[in-house]
Amino acid sequence: MAAMRRALILLPLFLAACEVPDMLELERAAENTLRASVFLPPIKDGLRPRRHEAPAGALEEDEVAVTNGPTLVVTYGRQRKVMTMIQGQGEQRMWRSDDGTVVATDGARVVATAGTETNLSATRFDSPDPLDDVTALVERPAMARRVVDLSPAQRDPGRMRFGVSLECRMRAARVAEGLYVEERCGGGARFLNRYWADAETGAVWRSEQWVGMEDRPMTIEVVSPPAN
Known part of the structure; x- marks a missing residue:
């Protein structure tokens, strides 16, 4: 029976007097320099993840007062909400914001x-x-159907x-501050x-996930994780 489951650095460009550089290669080199600065793996063979505006990492002063126990900061579009855990059983948890928005993980x-x-x-x-x-x-990329x-x-x-059927390919890479995972679905x-996950435990502390809203991923940042 099926079960419920689940980041401009300017690059100096030196142009040789007798040679015109490949502009696509220069663009890729500049972007890879930027990605390296935020601990993301370089773009290779046309691999280019979609870019999303990252939310502020820290809680605002008026948000700190509402946190109590396990807490997430959830962002999608222009919405940014602090969510606290209201129910948990093992790895299955439910989170709620003050305005009543609920996320189950x-x-x-x-x-x-x-x-x-x-x-x-x-x-x-x-x-x-x-x-x-x-x-x-990291060692074994995987596929999943859901x-x-x-x-x-x-x-x-x-x-x-x-019954929207999805087939996804997942792979991970070790980066300077942990693990970076990409999941491509069709x-x-x-x-x-x-x-983005801890290198030793694999605990995910930040993610960008499609939740059905067209071209508007949901970004989840773990401010205070649940106790193990």
């Missing part, structure tokens, strides 16, 4: 949302989620999508998820 994976423009109603895997063992992805249900906030039956939707 299984480990680091967002498996359901409520109160967003498009709600991720359910997530079903037909095999173990590779995100459960991030460190193993099915998701999507529902608009207005619950218009004509816009609901059930099928009923095409997107790129990104995760």
Whole structure:
């Protein structure tokens, strides 16, 4: 039975007097210098993750007062919300913001949302989620198949999508400050998820995940993790 599962540095350009450089290569070199400065692996063979604006890492003064226990900062579009854990059983947890937005996670994976423009109603895997063992992805890239249900906030039956099938490829690389994971998915939707994890434990402390909102990933930052 299927189970519920789950970062401009200017590069000096020296032009040789008798040779015109390959501008695409120069652009790639400049971008790789930038990526190295934030501990991301270089772009190779056309690999170019989508860019998203990163949220502020620290809590604002008015946000600190609302934190109590395990806490996430969740950002999507122009929305930025502090969420506290309201329920937890093992790796399955539920988080809620003051305005009532809810995010359910299984480990680091967002498996359901409520109160967003498009709600991720359910997530079903037909095999173990590779995100459960991030460190193993360094040596062994993996594939995962899952099915998701999507529902608009207005619950218009004509816009609901059930049984959206996804096929995803995951791989990880060791970087200066831990592990960096890319998850490329296709099928009923095409997107790129990104995760940053502790090198020793594999615990994900930041991620950018597709949750059904078109071209608007959800960024999750762990401010205070749940106790083990």
